[in-house]
Amino acid sequence: MNDEKLRECFSRSLGIPAGRVSDDLAYNSIKEWDSVGHMALVAELEGAFDVMFDTDDILGMSTVARAREILGRYGVSFDAA
Numbered sequence: 001m002n003d004e005k006l007r008e009c010f011s012r013s014l015g016i017p018a019g020r021v022s023d024d025l026a027y028n029s030i031k032e033w034d035s036v037g038h039m040a041l042v043a044e045l046e047g048a049f050d051v052m053f054d055t056d057d058i059l060g061m062s063t064v065a066r067a068r069e070i071l072g073r074y075g076v077s078f079d080a081a
Contacts, residue, residue: 003079005048006068013037013044023065041067049076 010025011018014032027033033041042058045051045067051074053061061067068078 009044013041026063
């Protein structure tokens with residue numbers, strides 16, 4: 001369930017179809033995920049998962065997989081692959 005929520009957050013904040021969201025999608029690999037898109041993504045994730053990221057986590061959120069890993073440190077669990 002949280003995997004789907006994560007995909008939806010990326011899709012909504014970056015304005016891309018959910019089908020384009022994969023673990024290897026990376027910051028600056030698509031035009032939509034620039035610095036402005038990154039801050040929109042951070043806000044979307046914080047709201048959806050009720051967390052408040054610290055600066056290092058925001059800067060380190062470079063891929064979808066890293067976002068999942070970072071959210072895991074905040075107690076968010078994801079489906080087993």
